[in-house]
Amino acid sequence: MSTAKRAILAVLATVIIAALALIYPWLVRREAWSGATWQQPWFLLGLILVPIVWYWGIFPQDARKPRLRVGTVSPLLTGPRGIRSYLRDLPGVLRAVSVALLILAMGRPVSVLRDQRSDDKGIDIVVALDLSGSMRAVLDAKPEDLPGSPRLAKNKRLTRLDVAKLVLQDFIGRRRTDRIGVIVFGKAAYVLSPPTMDYPLLSQLVSKMTLNVIDGSGTAIGDALGTASARLRRSDALSKVIILITDGDSNAGSISPEYAAQLAAGLGAKIHTIQIGSADEVDVEDGVDLFGQPRYARHRFPVNPELLREIAQKTGGEAYVATDAKALSASMHDVLDKLEKTRFEASIASYEDLFPLLLLPGVVLVALDALLRAWLLRRFP
Template structure:
């Protein structure tokens, strides 16, 4: 009966302390409630000992009724809670991904591009309340998918990214400018670009510095990631006769000064990922830095349960009154 019950006025339960006091009072006063007759002998009188022993039940019924009344005063009730969440400060994010041939280097497993796609997929899944878009760049840049809240579309677009759809090269300025173009008209509270590259700017007609200044003008923060191990990496160096890549050791060249400058100008941060674990840690760190504020509304619905206790008290008192005026009438 008390399962999942809470009490609106639990202070009334202090009144239950009166019950043992009443029981003690009754114990010492019970004989005074029955008229007595002093005679020299009770021989010839018949006495219903069974009903006499049951007479204290009348007082017990009153105590139970009082306990039920106190419980009703405490207002037992059940509580049903429903909640709704509302994103109050949405974030629009564009991930600008380098897809040049050097992204096939195998210093990350199985290669840089595959490792990035795996880590970026997890990052996207952790941002359920934000809109995300994808830009890919090599010798030029284009939008893989515009910013959208449909994560299935973004994840499928990310999965389909491959090398070979663009002229080779690393146009960092073009990649950043394309990402800025995707975000410049956004009405989101916060606008973020995550720019990843494993090389130096050697293509395109937009300078990275110019693109960074453009991002600053539109209030777009840019996190830059330099991808590649320190020293040399097993990278594509030529084509085989069948069109596949021939791999060889090549020095890792990342323009960290440029990436740091872009991050500083736009209010972001620069990170260096030299292996799979560090790349994953970087995206986790960005996920923590860019928090989406979510407002939660809770709705409470109470169902009062005191009526059943009040009815129980009334039933006990009525039963006590009936017993007192019928079965136990001759004893009172």
């Protein structure tokens, strides 16, 4: 067979095999390829190597094979050649097409399945959490009453702060389009986090809160509400809310709770108050005994439910009293159910990777190449 005729047959075989290999991805996701984009376009430069692989797998093959010298081959030249002599270039063609498909797959084509506008709902929320000394009072809770039903150590008694942290973390984890900030307060108020949608970071910050990080000798409710109002001052949300979680009466700070409530009302923010516990005597951890077990003493902490109701009423909010973990969790979620929500228009796009559709025929051609070389088109010697 002349070299020209051999080259024409090899090119024709390449076109046919490439077309057959592309039938599968075209039939499976026909409409997706028209708008496909390449996520790793630099890999496509590898297509430059495909003609080299094609040529190297066809024409130099005969020169690289070992030869057996015989006296004369004239009888062989006139004998039947068989179909395998015409298929000897097929493995090289298969290899070149498979390399091209694998390079295209590495370019990672993707298709936008849909791009639509949707209305999400969100609000700006600032939670003011009491870290005064009274939050170390025991608030016994059954695991099934706590969010996620966590496992508790044997004889472990949770404090009011422990339960509040669990409930607040669950509250944060349930949000999707709300910006949430956290203020902590004792004798003074501090910003733990401004309103953010980084829920994992916010939850981590809440989990690390302890009573000894700030001065807990007082309860500055007015300062906490004033600081929360300041964080909402630049908010562009139509719905703004402050959730005050405390177990005591206001007895510290430079801003009165009543004035702080007026500031919040001026911003259009609603204050929802949640009182943890009551004025009854409660157990408070008071050191450990000789065996290292916690020792408890009975204490009574003052509360002012009238003040909390007044603060909520001034801003159009609700006042809650939570004497256990279940009531605290229910109060937190009931707050959001009562809120008017702000609509945010968002674009939602869904993407589909198309590279598996190229990878599959590429791998099949590699396997077919190896099979033909080892079986049907095996050469001797």
